[in-house]
Each structure stands twice: as structure tokens, then as C-alpha cells.
Amino acid sequence: MGLSIKNDTVEALARDLARRHGTGVTEIIHRALKEKAEREAAEPSLWEKLAPIRERLRQAGKTGLEADKAFYDELNGEYER
Structure with missing residues (x-):
């Protein structure tokens, strides 16, 4: 198998390191x-890294406010003129 x-x-780096x-x-x-x-197996997954943020969002709860679609559309450059 080759x-x-x-x-x-990459080849130069491998040869230099081997030497x-x-x-x-x-x-x-x-x-x-x-x-x-x-190293990758030892580090936490992205899901695990985001756990504190997910927990803060869960604790914050819902505000009861309605999302302002026009605001989000403008952020995304989708506003109508």
C-alpha cells in the first residue's frame, strides 16, 4: 500500500523531521x-465546549417578546427598499 x-x-517537512x-x-x-x-481524542468535542453557553441560554428562559423579522432581515441584507 502506498x-x-x-x-x-509537506514532503520536505516530513523528510526534515525524520532526519x-x-x-x-x-x-x-x-x-x-x-x-x-x-490530541483530538483527548480534547472535548464542540458540543461539550458549547455546554456552558447552552446552559446559560436555558437558564435565561424565554423573554416573551416577539422576534422582529424586519430587524433580522436587515442584519442579513434582506431588507426591502
Whole structure:
């Protein structure tokens, strides 16, 4: 199974890093991808990061006010002239 890197900058980075670590390009790419996957698995998801905001919105409750469609239309550049 092969992997073709068609980006000169990426290839140079991989080769330089492999040289500095005294290993092959395949091994250095494996380590980099594994470390990235582990970092992403360890960090909270976007849903988890937004939990405090969702909770504040839930606690704020409804205002009872009606949404002003014209105001939102104007914000979105959809106002009529």
C-alpha cells in the first residue's frame, strides 16, 4: 500500500523531521498522525465546549417578546427598499 505526497512543502517537512529524529519518513508520519489523533481524542468535542453557553441560554428562559423579522432581515441584507 502506498501513499503519494504531492506537496513539496509537506514532503520536505516530513523528510526534515525524520532526519532530525533519526527515523524514516513512514515512521515519522505515523508518529505525527498518531499524536494528532490522540490530541483530538483527548480534547472535548464542540458540543461539550458549547455546554456552558447552552446552559446559560436555558437558564435565561424565554423573554416573551416577539422576534422582529424586519430587524433580522436587515442584519442579513434582506431588507426591502
